[in-house]
Amino acid sequence: MKIGFIQFSPVFGAKEKNFEKVEKLLNNISADLIVLPELFNTGYLFLNKEELMELAEPKDGKTCDFIHNLCRKKNCAIVYGFAEKDEGNLYNSAILMSARGIIGHYRKTHLFFEEWFIFKSGDLPYQVCEYKGVKIGILICFDYIYPEAMRTLALKGAQIVVLPANLVLHFCPDAMVTRSLENRIFTILADRTGFEERGTKKLKFIGKSQIVAPDGEILIRVDDDECVKVIEIDPLIALDKKVTPHNDIFKQRREDLYFH
Amino acid sequence: MKIGFIQFSPVFGAKEKNFEKVEKLLNNISADLIVLPELFNTGYLFLNKEELMELAEPKDGKTCDFIHNLCRKKNCAIVYGFAEKDEGNLYNSAILMSARGIIGHYRKTHLFFEEWFIFKSGDLPYQVCEYKGVKIGILICFDYIYPEAMRTLALKGAQIVVLPANLVLHFCPDAMVTRSLENRIFTILADRTGFEERGTKKLKFIGKSQIVAPDGEILIRVDDDECVKVIEIDPLIALDKKVTPHNDIFKQRREDLYFH
Numbered sequence: 001m002k003i004g005f006i007q008f009s010p011v012f013g014a015k016e017k018n019f020e021k022v023e024k025l026l027n028n029i030s031a032d033l034i035v036l037p038e039l040f041n042t043g044y045l046f047l048n049k050e051e052l053m054e055l056a057e058p059k060d061g062k063t064c065d066f067i068h069n070l071c072r073k074k075n076c077a078i079v080y081g082f083a084e085k086d087e088g089n090l091y092n093s094a095i096l097m098s099a100r101g102i103i104g105h106y107r108k109t110h111l112f113f114e115e116w117f118i119f120k121s122g123d124l125p126y127q128v129c130e131y132k133g134v135k136i137g138i139l140i141c142f143d144y145i146y147p148e149a150m151r152t153l154a155l156k157g158a159q160i161v162v163l164p165a166n167l168v169l170h171f172c173p174d175a176m177v178t179r180s181l182e183n184r185i186f187t188i189l190a191d192r193t194g195f196e197e198r199g200t201k202k203l204k205f206i207g208k209s210q211i212v213a214p215d216g217e218i219l220i221r222v223d224d225d226e227c228v229k230v231i232e233i234d235p236l237i238a239l240d241k242k243v244t245p246h247n248d249i250f251k252q253r254r255e256d257l258y259f260h
Numbered sequence: 261m262k263i264g265f266i267q268f269s270p271v272f273g274a275k276e277k278n279f280e281k282v283e284k285l286l287n288n289i290s291a292d293l294i295v296l297p298e299l300f301n302t303g304y305l306f307l308n309k310e311e312l313m314e315l316a317e318p319k320d321g322k323t324c325d326f327i328h329n330l331c332r333k334k335n336c337a338i339v340y341g342f343a344e345k346d347e348g349n350l351y352n353s354a355i356l357m358s359a360r361g362i363i364g365h366y367r368k369t370h371l372f373f374e375e376w377f378i379f380k381s382g383d384l385p386y387q388v389c390e391y392k393g394v395k396i397g398i399l400i401c402f403d404y405i406y407p408e409a410m411r412t413l414a415l416k417g418a419q420i421v422v423l424p425a426n427l428v429l430h431f432c433p434d435a436m437v438t439r440s441l442e443n444r445i446f447t448i449l450a451d452r453t454g455f456e457e458r459g460t461k462k463l464k465f466i467g468k469s470q471i472v473a474p475d476g477e478i479l480i481r482v483d484d485d486e487c488v489k490v491i492e493i494d495p496l497i498a499l500d501k502k503v504t505p506h507n508d509i510f511k512q513r514r515e516d517l518y519f520h
Contacts, residue, residue, distance in 0.1 A: 109514050113504045125517055145442050145509060147407030148518035155519070171441055171476055178438035181431055182405050216431055244373045249405060254369050257386055258408035259415070 002031040004230030007209040009194025012043030019066050031076050031230045035190035038081035038141050038164040045196040049118045056085035072099045077131045081164035092119045094138050104129035108140035126152040134235040141165040154183035159238035165191045173208045181216035185238045193224045214238045262291040264490030267469040269454025272303030279326050291490045295450035298341035298401050298424040305456040309378045316345035332359045337391045341424035352379045354398050364389035372402040386412040394495040401425040414443035419498035425451045433468045441476035445498045453484045474498045
């Protein structure tokens with residue numbers, strides 16, 4: 001299976017420009033699964049809820065249409081982060097799309113910093129979805145700091161967990177190595193890069209998108225340039241939970257002792 | 261509070277030599293809490309259960325006496341790993357000792373590799389104990405790979421989690437940074453160093469003992485030499501679970517979504 005990510009710097013509020021950039025980066029790329037950053041179509045630094053309401057879309061909105069067409073054209077699945085509007089609620093969401101339509105939908109549960117003022121914390125369960133026979137779980141950015149989130153997906157059979165992100169702190173890439181290792185799964189971190197300056201606020205995003213194998217090996221980690229990377233993996237490896245011949249780390253979990 | 265670790269290469273089966281080495285390393289050292297490696301008194305590579313039965317001790321055995329005397333002499337607390345014999349059962353255990361006696365007792369729950377053939381998996385709960393008003397949790401070596409273990413201790417209020425270890429793989433030191441970060445606690449990894457060659461078996465231990473702060477900063481990490489290191493920390497920092505002013509990562513856990 002060929003899996004990869006697009007790392008780029010979205011232009012705030014300029015959806016068409018961001019669509020163009022993604023389409024251009026995918027030109028000549030062949031892959032089964034591509035992960036885009038969190039809020040790839042709008043950028044990150046919303047100054048208030050009104051601005052977010054303006055740019056957010058229902059999950060079957062025009063960003064959905066753009067990605068769906070791209071999936072059909074490229075014959076691949078794409079995970080993308082976007083601001084979701086649903087009955088007046090605003091979520092920091094991600095969708096796993098294939099040529100056939102939406103396969104998976106997730107709303108970020110662990111919001112970061114001032115996101116609490118404009119987004120609602122997600123209400124959908126951590127669920128795995130299947131593409132080409134491979135089980136995939138979705139988390140978004142700051143979710144990475146909660147081991148329970150990815151553990152829940154891994155216990156449900158996820159072989160790959162994707163993490164669209166807009167990272168401003170430097171901890172996540174190394175922490176994702178631990179997440180892969182402790183769950184024996186592949187992880188794809190698709191971060192954005194570049195700066196955003198809006199009003200009095202300014203953020204620098206770190207890039208460092210990466211793919212990690214179930215044994216903790218960093219298969220690829222980039223710096224902070226715009227790029228698309230695709231590698232070939234065998235997702236079946238993620239079904240084997242043995243660290244040593246005598247350590248199936250899932251079977252040896254001690255649920256009798258955890259959390260009480 | 262002054263906390264530290266001793267990293268050294270125990271001589272297999274030679275308890276008195278190992279006692280001497282620890283006492284010598286602690287000479288001129290002043291600390292509140294010192295952590296010794298896993299199985300510090302016996303070494304690691306037991307060839308069979310009979311050999312382990314011979315060297316294991318009840319928790320109030322002579323190693324306990326040695327450490328208790330050392331705690332009185334140095335006016336400090338010491339965590340040490342040892343092979344425990346209790347009613348015919350053998351555990352890979354650790355004790356937190358002070359000048360007043362035993363404060364904490366833990367039996368490794370997640371055994372590694374061939375340990376499964378000679379030790380029994382621990383049956384005691386993950387419990388925090390208190391020394392000088394600071395809450396301390398104990399795990400041993402491979403327990404590190406299970407986020408649930410340290411999370412359970414942190415949710416019970418642990419400000420410091422100590423990890424006596426005999427590491428042969430290289431993942432643990434970096435994973436312990438994630439553990440500190442996701443729980444906002446101090447972690448002390450006290451690893452052994454050196455080689456062990458017994459029968460046809462040979463192991464190299466990696467050293468890399470370290471202390472990590474609640475914000476993920478590696479306060480000290482050594483290489484693979486024998487040494488004792490002590491640093492000053494403020495354990496109160498570990499009571500603050502805020503990553504940002506709007507992210508109390510404990511209060512924002514989503515127990516409604518984890519593990520189901």
